[in-house]
Amino acid sequence: MLEVRDVRRAFDGFQAVAGVSLRVPRGQIAAIIGPNGAGKTTLFNLITGHLRPDAGAVFLESRDITGVPPHEVCRLGMGRSFQRTNIFPRLTVFQNVQAALISHRRRGLDLFTRVDRLYREETEALLASLGLVERAGEMSGFLSHGAQKQLELGIALASEPRLLLLDEPTAGMSAAETRDTIRLISRIVGERGLTLLFTEHDMEVVFSIAQQITVLHQGHVIAEGAPTAVRNDPEVRRVYLGERR
Amino acid sequence: MSGLRRIPWAPLAVVVALLVPAAGSRFYTFVATDVAILALFAVSLNLLLGYTGLVSFGHAAYFGIGAYTTGILMKKAAIPFVLAFPAAGVLAAIFALVFGFFCVRLTKIYFAMLTLAFAQIVWAICFKWNDVTGGEQGMPEIPYPDLAWMERLPLAGQLRTSDHFYLLTVVLVAACLWLLRRIVGSPFGRILTTIRENPERAEFIGVNVRRWELFAFVIAGAFAGLAGGLFGIFNRGVFPDFAYWSKSSEVLIMTILGGIGHFYGPAVGALVLLVLNQQITSYTEYWPFILGTILIVLLFVFPGGIVGALDAAARRLTRVRRA
16 A cells, blocks of 8 residues: 655754655554654654655555655545644534535636535545544634544545555553554544554554554664554663663 | 624625715815825735735735826826726736736735835836936826716716716725725635735645646735826826835735724724825824824734724623623
8 A cells, every 4th residue: 555665854964764664555554663753653754745855656546646746645545634733723613524525626717606505425434434524614723632633634534545544543642542542543534444644652552442553763663563463562661662661 | 693793784885885986076086086096006905915815015016007007008108098098907817827826925024125116117218218207207187988978877977077086986986895895805815814814724725726826816916006097097197106115005004904804804903094195284284203102002902903802792792782
């Protein structure tokens, strides 16, 4: 589904991502973990086209998408959420998801249809699957942090992605919110048959749902494989797991 | 829903506007024409400012281009208004497309500075190109469109030519505002608001942000051009000042004063600013001082502008009544 081949990116001489390769087969739930500054978000930005790699290539469904701008990557079937919640704060919850549908269905140049009721059923169905339908009319900027994260997931899903990239989907959430969010994500990924690649701080979350884990450290992959193998890897224990607990 | 919100304000405003010549005052018609045209100009700017989140410091360029287009066509080529007026929109749109192509490649303050730079180029050309634009002296005596047919209309027969032109202006401005209103209430308009709210996220719902910004820039430029086309005739002449930076800042002030969060905010801003200007200049020469004070108070007390403040007040009123 996704293949990253030896990508590199430096900022002012600092190698944020120093030659990372990664494969995520279709239908797999894959996690990238690593301490702060390991290059997780940079790697995401390289995959989604927000940054151009200095070297290396990215393939989505065997198609080379290296250097393709984000809005086109999105159309090729990749959905994304951001580490710092990224919604349209002064639009209502309904409008947030509706806008994503408008764009995905290429109605963004339609100047004369009334927008108010456009895609109402689809939008409400999507909001219902996220448990946000009662809040459809609320200004999204006033939602709780957890609800905003869920809404962002809804925005990403509106583009009907086949591959979903979530950058720290539970960052800043309480334990209860984290549990609900993980349950929600696994349900949606299962229902829609998505491939999922996510980064995460919370090890419990990672080991509970990931089928494959890649460990980044200082821009390098230091381990990858099934959760049990990664958990027992001595190098990983030294630089990461041991450091934290 | 509040009762105040159910009142069809826009049709009501058009009806009231159409009744202005009945007062029989040359002065009222003059001010009302000014207000109607600049209301369109300000609302067109707000497509960028309030809906797309782009600050243009050079919107007068397209107003000026429109004014010169209609003026030159009607005066020098004797082309009738029915063609010369839409030509203002078309030419302004073409220039907006070319200038906008470069401007949308920059963001925030750099975008604003580049719009200003292009506007100054337009001004300089109008100022220097004597053969075509009349240069510094401008181009006086733009003819009125042929409105003799209006004399056959009931009630309008006895009015002056300037009143006839005013009626035409009200109808055309109302039509343009209706169109713009449809545009901001369309799927296209919704996409523009996502760019205002969060361009990064908009990009990752599949929006080509630069291209949509350019579309908005062209549409805003076209309507500014139409406003300019009317203004040249109303003013009985076209001058380089129309494209000068002070004109751009004037329309920016109107828009912010009225409120960028509401479709008709900038129109209200145009009305308030021009009427205040007329009233206060007849009492004092310190009009700019008073304007500055009003603006400062407004920006701090009512950041949503006049319409934003009225909207909040109306909401509070309904809540009190319900309680």
